[in-house]
Amino acid sequence: MSKLVYLIPLFPLLGFLINGLGRKSLSKSLIGIIGSGAILASFVVSVLVFFDVKANGASVITLFNFISIKSLVIPFAFQVDQLSALFLLIITGVGFLIHLYSTAYMHEEEPQHFGRYFAYLNLFVFSMLLLVLGANYVIMFIGWEGVGLCSYLLIGFWFKNNDYNYAAKKAFVMNRIGDLGFLLAVFWLIFKLGTATYSDVFAHVGNLTAFDISAITLLLFVGAMGKSAQIPLYTWLPDAMAGPTPVSALIHAATMVTAGIYMIARSNILYTMAPSTQTVVAVVGLATAIFAATIAIKQNDIKKVLAYSTVSQLGYMFLGLGVGAYTGAVFHVMTHAFFKALLFLGAGSVIHAMHHEQDIRKMGGLKKFMPITHITFLLACLAIAGIPPFSGFFSKDEILMAALAKNPIYYYLGLGGALMTAFYMFRLYTLTFLGGFRGTHEQEHHLHESPSAMTIPLIVLAILSVVGGWVGIPELFAKDSHSLEHFLAPIFAGSAAIAEQHHVEASQEWIYLIGSTVLIVAVIFWAISSYKKYQPTTEENTGIAKVLENKWYVDELYDTVIVNPLNALGGFFKNFVEKNVIDAGVNGVGKLVGYGSRQMRLLQSGQVGNYLLIMVLAIVVFVLVWFNDITIMSYLNRIFKMA
């Protein structure tokens, strides 16, 4: 069965080719069927592979040699194990639902752009599958770059709007910065170990010095920072909301941004052997989690709130990785994929109904117009806030408990972030669905529930958001109930063997669980009550609120510290060096040749006599040079002396 694994990325690739090449001739419904069908086929194969892996364990399938130079051999191979099988399910499953949703959401586009959209989306899924399936860092890097490209293309999907193009460029450039780190890490690995294949690297990790491991893991983490939007490379993700909403759901919430998590989870042995890097990962993750949460509290764009929420949740995942809770991080990736995709799709549904109005201050009271969207959105909010027994509770709890075991400060800060999460999510929920409608009458007149192609994915994802966490119920509630941990145990066995084990006492854990849940519920009620009677005001925010609304002025800071000096340098090169040095040099050469030619042209008098004269002289010179002999010279000397 594992032999068929190559089919999984093949279907989206075929979908991409068909939709991309036939976008001008195929009808919209056919494009939708091909695009979604390709992902559905991949999903079916993924399910088969998943059960095969569950029954028979991991395997590596080598298709052909990608690079073969002397001792360096990099095969084009697929790693089929528990971790990749889980990610395959998430990518193809959530991906299929979002494709289905897109057929309705993007229906107003022209057929040509509709086809382009699905082609990009399929290409993205293909790249992401390649990233997850690759059996070495090079194949992973192909997928890594592929998803970056697709992200760029999809953020700038509506390329007629220049702001969107700038957002796409920003995402691309920020990702490149991270990719450089990733690439350096891979080169370092190949330089030191002569291989980039996971199994070889992890088997020979003992040959590396502590410095090598720290450097490699830090560089890999730089790559993860870019792709998974961590401080300081996170600013592209909120701007990436310029793309169509399903794209935000698929790429910028559920799958691509978790690539960094996947990569670190895949390299868990390296990270476990580099405690200093782990600390960096944990601190950066925690800082991102809190930082993004504070910004989300004051945002008014429905998608921006969700974007910062994504950044914040990714921070939690990195916190989990940093404290060694690899299972918890992967678990959170999974549950986050469900509820964040649901939130984005719900937001998309709202935006669709509101005719592309994204400002939550102009919404409100949508509960009675859009019952399905409302219910599913509420479930997702509960899940992300961490209310038991929704999925977010289990995954976030696992990460926080691991943090508590490692260092209580991580736990308290993480809990603070979780409370903020609950606050901004329910602020968003209240402003959108509760209270009275604050938009125009025309908008109110057009409010409607979305078509079934959009609501069915919402319902499926809502169910998953509720039950998704039940694969990872802590040992606290029932023995051997954490089936995900058992499933993933072979992947993290190497780390578990060397890592120090911290455990929280069961009685203490109960206290923390109940206490945090009570706090979260309290925050939720506070958020609902304070925003239920919200009326838009024209007053400017002041103080800290203004700082938060302006995202801590980080974009402005980057502009001042990095962008503007670079612009100034570029301007200097453009206006001075280019004009006075390069242009002057090039033009000077041209002028010199022109001047020389004008002078040389005078020789061409057109007079036959002149030509003859020059010819004779040339023969004389030629003979002299050819037989430049002492005899000739001395003979000539004698003649001139005589004369």
Added chain:
Amino acid sequence: MSTTEILFFFLSAMAIFSAIMVLISKNPIYSVLWLVVTFFAISGHYILLNAQFLAIVNIIVYAGAIMVLFLFVIMLMNLNQQHEPQKGLWMKLAGVISGGCFMMVLVSLVRQAVDLKSKEALTFGGDIGLIKNLGRVLFSDYVVPFEITSVLFLSAMVGAIVLGKKD
């Protein structure tokens, strides 16, 4: 001084003198006639070298046909009456100096050529220049180039007619 040498120097002096006269004659008719004298001197050299065939051909073709052609052209166009415009003194000087340089360089080249030391050209002896021998080689080894020259003549004839035709 042997007869051969006397003949050689006489013919050489005649050739060079008449060649110079070709240059300095103002009237083109005189130039043509002095050139004919030069050709006769060169034919004398051929005979001296026992190249009888070439000596005859030189007189018939060059001194006869070609020079007569020149005379025809000059006379038909009535050029002998025309006053030839002279080149500027500086241009003449430049021509003489560069021609002199040319000769000087080549002479110096010959003087320092070791290969040519003590080599003699066979005079009077050797019969390769006889019509019999040359004809045999021409019509055996060189028959194809010989035939091709007929094509060359044909084309030259056509070209001359086309160019000379009044249109």
Added chain:
Amino acid sequence: MPIQYYIYLCLALFSIGIIGALTRRNVIVVFMCIELMFNAVNLLLVAFSKMHLGMAAISDKASTVGTDGQLFVFFIMVVAAAEVSVGLAIIVMLFRNTHSVDINFLNRLKN
């Protein structure tokens, strides 16, 4: 005769031809100077042919070395004859068009 004598003679004739071509303006005279150069070269070829024959005849009385050289002279004469007929035709045409045989009018190539 020493071969150098022939070479010097031919060089002198050739150089006189060159000087004539450089200093005269009458196209026909220039053309005649070119013929003079031809003849200088022909004479040199025959001299060399006889030089080689003389060297070969020391060992082999019946040697025919040098025949080629004399045949080349023959072919040069042939080509010269063809060239003269075409060249004179051009001169005639030139005279008809410009009513002059001045070489300085032959500057049409410039434009």
